[in-house]
Amino acid sequence: MATVLVASNRGPVSYVLGEDGSLDTRRGGGGLVSALSTIDSQESLWVCAALGEGDREAVRQGVGEPGVRMLDIPPDMYADAYNGIANSVLWFLHHHLYDIPREPVFDAAFRRRWDSYRAYNRAFAEALAAEAAEGAAVLVQDYHLALVPGQLRELRPDLRIAHFTHTPWASSTYLRMLPTDIREELLRGMLGADRLGFHTRAWAAAFTDCAGASGLGRSQVAVYPLGVDADELRALAHRPEVDEKLTELRAEVGDRKTIVRVDRTELSKNILRGLLAYRELLTTHPEWRDRVVHLASAYPSRQDLESYRAYTAAVAELADEINTEFGTADWQPVLVSVKDDFTRSLAAYRLADVALVNPVRDGMNLVAKEIPVVSETGCALVLSTGAGAYEELKEDALTVNPFDVSETAEALHTALTMPPSERADRTKRLSSTATSLPPQRWFLDQLEALRD
Ligand code: F6P
Numbered sequence: 527m528a529t530v531l532v533a534s535n536r537g538p539v540s541y542v543l544g545e546d547g548s549l550d551t552r553r554g555g556g557g558l559v560s561a562l563s564t565i566d567s568q569e570s571l572w573v574c575a576a577l578g579e580g581d582r583e584a585v586r587q588g589v590g591e592p593g594v595r596m597l598d599i600p601p602d603m604y605a606d607a608y609n610g611i612a613n614s615v616l617w618f619l620h621h622h623l624y625d626i627p628r629e630p631v632f633d634a635a636f637r638r639r640w641d642s643y644r645a646y647n648r649a650f651a652e653a654l655a656a657e658a659a660e661g662a663a664v665l666v667q668d669y670h671l672a673l674v675p676g677q678l679r680e681l682r683p684d685l686r687i688a689h690f691t692h693t694p695w696a697s698s699t700y701l702r703m704l705p706t707d708i709r710e711e712l713l714r715g716m717l718g719a720d721r722l723g724f725h726t727r728a729w730a731a732a733f734t735d736c737a738g739a740s741g742l743g744r745s746q747v748a749v750y751p752l753g754v755d756a757d758e759l760r761a762l763a764h765r766p767e768v769d770e771k772l773t774e775l776r777a778e779v780g781d782r783k784t785i786v787r788v789d790r791t792e793l794s795k796n797i798l799r800g801l802l803a804y805r806e807l808l809t810t811h812p813e814w815r816d817r818v819v820h821l822a823s824a825y826p827s828r829q830d831l832e833s834y835r836a837y838t839a840a841v842a843e844l845a846d847e848i849n850t851e852f853g854t855a856d857w858q859p860v861l862v863s864v865k866d867d868f869t870r871s872l873a874a875y876r877l878a879d880v881a882l883v884n885p886v887r888d889g890m891n892l893v894a895k896e897i898p899v900v901s902e903t904g905c906a907l908v909l910s911t912g913a914g915a916y917e918e919l920k921e922d923a924l925t926v927n928p929f930d931v932s933e934t935a936e937a938l939h940t941a942l943t944m945p946p947s948e949r950a951d952r953t954k955r956l957s958s959t960a961t962s963l964p965p966q967r968w969f970l971d972q973l974e975a976l977r978d
Contacts, residue, residue, distance in 0.1 A: 530663050534573075540552045572594045651678040667689075686976045689721075690723040692725065695730075713737050723748055754899060785882055789823070800882055805847075842864070875896060878901045880908060898957045899960055905949065908926060919956055923952075
């Protein structure tokens with residue numbers, strides 16, 4: 527029986543099914559993985575969902591990693607819960623993404639998907655209840671599993687339960703779009719936890735506003751702003767393959783300045799307005815033509831959803847337009863990479879003169895924290911007020927309203943012209959704030975508070 531349990535939709539490992547039926551194991555990185563490595567693996571268990579056919583086959587064959595239990599949820603139920611509710615409803619609510627004249631529509635089909643979401647949460651709650659030792663600590667992650675705390679509390683009142691939200695939390699006006707009974711079920715699910723964690727004070731306050739301060743009951747709300755592990759990140763950024771990529775990028779960029787962005791192609795990341803701002807920069811400040819390159823990594827995400835496919839195509843189209851409008855025989859203004867290529871991203875981080883992080887709304891945004899830590903000559907950070915990281919980094923960033931393309935274009939100009947000494951000073955302070963709560967500390971602080 528485990529004494530520390532983590533539950534998340536996406537687990538630390540996944541399996542790819544080969545044509546010959548063999549299973550190839552892929553281990554993921556990320557904050558939770560390194561955080562959990564501090565706990566004795568005899569004591570801990572990570573419960574996650576089987577995401578694809580490879581994972582399902584691994585569960586069927588009994589293949590697995592010690593300390594990880596994958597749940598083989600029926601594929602239709604899983605698709606309805608993950609794509610139909612978590613990604614298309616809860617993600618859209620928390621990031622304020624709806625195109626209001628058309629969406630959302632809460633009809634009978636939505637109710638059927640919600641039943642799947644409840645059942646998928648229930649599968650997690652039952653697995654956790656079966657695996658947890660008496661009085662164990664259970665740390666549930668994210669909007670996929672918002673009902674688990676309440677369901678688990680009913681099954682195992684002895685457990686200490688925490689839930690952490692990695693996204694923003696919706697404003698109360700936005701959350702009120704949900705049918706009343708569903709909104710109440712969602713909040714009751716969350717409020718089954720002893721402790722509810724958020725990345726920023728703003729998201730914690732939004733939750734409290736939705737729940738009503740008096741409705742919190744036993745749940746305590748706390749803020750843990752996840753940061754980066756400086757040593758680990760610098761070591762990753764100085765591997766030989768990153769050096770090689772850096773040489774290639776330097777050859778493409780020449781002695782021009784760089785504006786760097788790295789995102790999943792995700793509706794909330796505001797990549798289109800970022801490109802529009804770059805186009806406006808080249809129009810209102812023509813002196814930057816042929817003197818700057820925009821390195822944009824925009825790797826595909828959630829391509830099962832039509833709105834994401836359309837957005838990905840629109841990003842590529844706009845980048846092409848800018849290149850056609852301004853490009854010359856030896857200057858390509860935007861270099862877009864659509865591959866999920868962490869090595870290239872780290873090389874771009876090292877090369878960054880300016881980092882552009884302009885999400886409309888974002889739980890934290892670790893890219894805003896990572897670039898200052900590894901940029902070689904110091905970078906000026908253009909940061910949206912909608913990023914969770916804004917709360918901690920606003921003093922040393924150039925902050926912009928994510929909807930104001932002209933303001934963003936002007937901030938890019940200010941960033942590009944920032945004197946090197948000012949840039950270095952700001953980067954030093956950004957980097958120190960960014961590394962103040964590395965993943966292991968972030969996790970252990972929550973675990974200690976939960977056990978107290
Ligand atoms: O931002 C919250 C988060 O859970 C991230 O941790 C993660 O990158 C993403 O949302 C979920 O992505 P996916 O749907 O690809 O698992």
